[in-house]
Amino acid sequence: MSTLTQQELVLGLFEAAPATFLSLRQLGKESFYAQGMPALKSEEYKFTPIAKKLESGLTDFFPAKPIKISTEQVKSAVFAGFEGVVLVFSNGQYLPELSNSTEGLTVNLLSKTENTPLGSIAKADNDPFTALNQATFTDGLHLSIDNKKVIESPILLLQFHQAQGGQVISPRIWIEAGDFSKATFIDYQVSLDDAPYFVNKVVEIKGGVHADITYHSLQEESNQVIEVSNVVTDIKQDSQFTSTQITLSGDMVRNNLTLNLLESNSVGNMYGLYLLHGKSHVDNHTNVDHTIPHAESNELYKGILADQSRGVFNGKIFVRQIAQKTNAFQQNNNILLSDDAIINTKPQLEIWADDVKCSHGCTVGQLDEEALFYLQARGIDKITARGLLLYAFAGEVLDKIEEDSLRNYIVNQIQKRLGSNF
Amino acid sequence: MLSIKNLHASIEGTPILRGINLEVKAGEVHAIMGPNGSGKSTLASVLAGREEYEVTEGEVLFQGKELLPLSPEDRAREGVFLAFQYPIEIPGVSTTNFLRTALNQVREYRGQEPLDAVKFLSLMKEKMALVEIDQKLLSRSLNEGFSGGEKKRNEIFQMAMLNPVLSILDETDSGLDIDALRIVSNGVNKLKSDTTATIVVTHYQRLLDYIVPDFVHVLYKGRIVKSGTKELALELEEKGYDWIKEEVDSTATV
Ligand SMILES: Nc1ncnc2c1ncn2[C@@H]1O[C@H](COP(=O)(O)OP(=O)(O)O)[C@@H](O)[C@H]1O
Ligand SMILES: [Mg+2]
Numbered sequence: 001m002s003t004l005t006q007q008e009l010v011l012g013l014f015e016a017a018p019a020t021f022l023s024l025r026q027l028g029k030e031s032f033y034a035q036g037m038p039a040l041k042s043e044e045y046k047f048t049p050i051a052k053k054l055e056s057g058l059t060d061f062f063p064a065k066p067i068k069i070s071t072e073q074v075k076s077a078v079f080a081g082f083e084g085v086v087l088v089f090s091n092g093q094y095l096p097e098l099s100n101s102t103e104g105l106t107v108n109l110l111s112k113t114e115n116t117p118l119g120s121i122a123k124a125d126n127d128p129f130t131a132l133n134q135a136t137f138t139d140g141l142h143l144s145i146d147n148k149k150v151i152e153s154p155i156l157l158l159q160f161h162q163a164q165g166g167q168v169i170s171p172r173i174w175i176e177a178g179d180f181s182k183a184t185f186i187d188y189q190v191s192l193d194d195a196p197y198f199v200n201k202v203v204e205i206k207g208g209v210h211a212d213i214t215y216h217s218l219q220e221e222s223n224q225v226i227e228v229s230n231v232v233t234d235i236k237q238d239s240q241f242t243s244t245q246i247t248l249s250g251d252m253v254r255n256n257l258t259l260n261l262l263e264s265n266s267v268g269n270m271y272g273l274y275l276l277h278g279k280s281h282v283d284n285h286t287n288v289d290h291t292i293p294h295a296e297s298n299e300l301y302k303g304i305l306a307d308q309s310r311g312v313f314n315g316k317i318f319v320r321q322i323a324q325k326t327n328a329f330q331q332n333n334n335i336l337l338s339d340d341a342i343i344n345t346k347p348q349l350e351i352w353a354d355d356v357k358c359s360h361g362c363t364v365g366q367l368d369e370e371a372l373f374y375l376q377a378r379g380i381d382k383i384t385a386r387g388l389l390l391y392a393f394a395g396e397v398l399d400k401i402e403e404d405s406l407r408n409y410i411v412n413q414i415q416k417r418l419g420s421n422f
Numbered sequence: 423m424l425s426i427k428n429l430h431a432s433i434e435g436t437p438i439l440r441g442i443n444l445e446v447k448a449g450e451v452h453a454i455m456g457p458n459g460s461g462k463s464t465l466a467s468v469l470a471g472r473e474e475y476e477v478t479e480g481e482v483l484f485q486g487k488e489l490l491p492l493s494p495e496d497r498a499r500e501g502v503f504l505a506f507q508y509p510i511e512i513p514g515v516s517t518t519n520f521l522r523t524a525l526n527q528v529r530e531y532r533g534q535e536p537l538d539a540v541k542f543l544s545l546m547k548e549k550m551a552l553v554e555i556d557q558k559l560l561s562r563s564l565n566e567g568f569s570g571g572e573k574k575r576n577e578i579f580q581m582a583m584l585n586p587v588l589s590i591l592d593e594t595d596s597g598l599d600i601d602a603l604r605i606v607s608n609g610v611n612k613l614k615s616d617t618t619a620t621i622v623v624t625h626y627q628r629l630l631d632y633i634v635p636d637f638v639h640v641l642y643k644g645r646i647v648k649s650g651t652k653e654l655a656l657e658l659e660e661k662g663y664d665w666i667k668e669e670v671d672s673t674a675t676v
Contacts, residue, residue, distance in 0.1 A: 368512075371510060371512045371515075373471075373494060374509075374512065375512075375515075375520055376471070376493065376498070377471070377494050377495075377497075377498055377504055377506075378498055378521070378524040378580060379495050379498035379524045379525070379527050379531070380520065380524045381495050381527060382493070382495065384527070385495075388515055388519075388520055389512070392514025392515045393513075393514060396514065
């Protein structure tokens with residue numbers, strides 16, 4: 001694999017970039033070339049050879065054009081019982097005619113808000129794919145929540161993806177939450193068919209003071225999808241940010257989640273569940289940066305891996321020297337259902353302050369045979385018993401999802417699977 | 423009802439049961455006693471269908487049907503119930519949670535209609551009263567943070583719910599104080615009938631004051647080496663197991 005090939009790979013993307021955010025794109029391009037595609041030996045991507053995957057899995061390295069989406073498609077994709085705002089995207093492009101809004105939420109195309117400081121939260125130099133997105137995204141969305149606005153009903157970012165030529169989709173989203181605001185976002189990615197494509201997503205979330213923001217992400221795409229997602233948030237004083245990352249499928253998926261705890265009394269929660277089968281490869285890299293005293297982070301990621309699937313978890317907790325009285329908790333638990341499934345899990349703690357409470361732990365195990373026998377001995381067939389146990393394992397993460405329609409939907413999808421393959 | 427013939431079983435190549443013979447008829451209570459490590463729990467597990475144990479010889483008929491080829495769940499559905507010596511914890515699964523699934527699968531197997539939520543709840547109330555167990559306990563993760571007595575009561579509660587034909591109680595008395603022992607034994611006695619049978623595995627005579635056995639068997643080194651009536655239990659209480667061990671070990675060397 002030569003660098004030249006990889007540079008050639010992305011040339012089409014650079015050429016197709018629109019004439020907006022010109023200087024930003026230029027910086028992104030320079031940053032991308034400075035970093036290059038992550039090499040096989042790259043520390044950050046060592047278990048996830050995404051560059052190689054892109055080379056072999058994609059045929060057409062150009063931006064995917066938006067495809068037509070019908071109201072019926074929207075209706076059938078929205079979770080049963082969901083009541084809230086629906087923002088529809090087709091291959092990363094916003095479709096206002098299928099979307100709605102609510103009081104206190106302002107929705108704008110990024111191309112109409114060129115003063116948006118894109119790249120100030122998700123920094124291009126921190127990740128080559130962030131840089132690539134910055135240089136080549138087509139358009140995206142600017143969402144802002146007014147100060148003091150509490151939006152109780154969730155905001156669904158319904159992202160339809162389909163690229164029959166194996167092209168690239170580069171969603172770019174900027175969210176600004178006002179002071180004392182509250183909102184829940186659900187980022188839901190669905191494939192419309194089985195053709196491969198590459199999603200390179202960047203979401204930047206700028207929290208206000210005393211804000212309470214939840215960002216759920218549900219990846220339920222085809223098993224041909226290659227994806228890199230970068231979600232980065234700045235968390236201010238007295239604020240809380242909660243992320244849940246649920247991944248049910250994909251060929252190779254890499255999720256980078258970064259929480260910057262910038263002011264005191266802030267709380268960052270990171271919850272994740274990956275339920276993998278076939279040859280899915282899913283890598284969750286999380287990074288929480290405690291930059292100030294008196295902040296808290298809680299992290300729980302759980303995985304169930306069947307067949308030849310592979311999971312990677314890397315949880316970085318960075319506690320700076322001034323960040324005294326930090327509370328940081330991290331847990332990663334995995335169940336391997338087959339001898340061929342693999343998990344690489346690694347806590348990465350860098351703690352420079354001395355008066356902190358940090359704990360972390362990871363477990364990798366099989367399904368508890370004793371528990372299975374116990375349930376069978378009560379008359380429950382093996383498959384149902386297995387489902388009950390796996391569901392109980394996953395439940396600890398699912399319980400963190402307060403939005404009923406989303407949780408019920410995921411529960412349903414999982415149960416469908418637990419009854420068959422799992 | 424239950425007929426065990428020349429049952430041999432081993433674990434990882436080590437023989438544990440070495441020729442068990444036992445006949446249990448409907449309406450009877452059998453006590454199985456014996457020193458630690460003699461194979462009592464192994465026998466109970468083999469009857470319930472635990473896969474780690476390899477049956478190397480012998481057969482078991484339950485109500486005329488071959489028991490050993492059946493899966494653990496089918497044995498339960500046929501009416502075999504094992505109250506575990508060490509009930510395990512299952513985080514995230516509550517008793518209420520799995521028991522309705524269990525009961526309805528058992529009912530379906532027996533050709534009965536499933537119970538709806540209301541009927542299930544009223545059945546639960548009735549059986550909860552029987553073993554004096556609190557509903558709160560039943561909606562918590564199974565056995566997580568339960569006291570020894572609560573775990574055992576929960577086992578008997580499940581037994582009452584599933585209405586088995588043959589109940590095997592493996593050291594249900596261990597870890598119980600005298601009140602809990604009385605409650606549990608009462609529950610077991612109330613569930614007894616002319617059409618059901620009970621095998622009580624225990625170390626101590628104590629439980630047998632409450633659940634009175636028709637027969638007492640002593641298991642030693644994987645065999646039933648002595649059988650008798652409840653007086654045998656009293657004798658064992660008084661004299662311990664050494665005289666039996668000596669008897670067996672001396673004849674074994676001949
Ligand atoms: N899972 C197991 N692995 C290895 N040995 C076992 C296992 N279970 C039981 N044994 C052995 O089998 C023998 C009988 O055990 P058990 O049936 O538990 O005795 P009891 O219930 O009479 O005290 C003991 O020597 C014990 O160590
Ligand atoms: Mg025992």
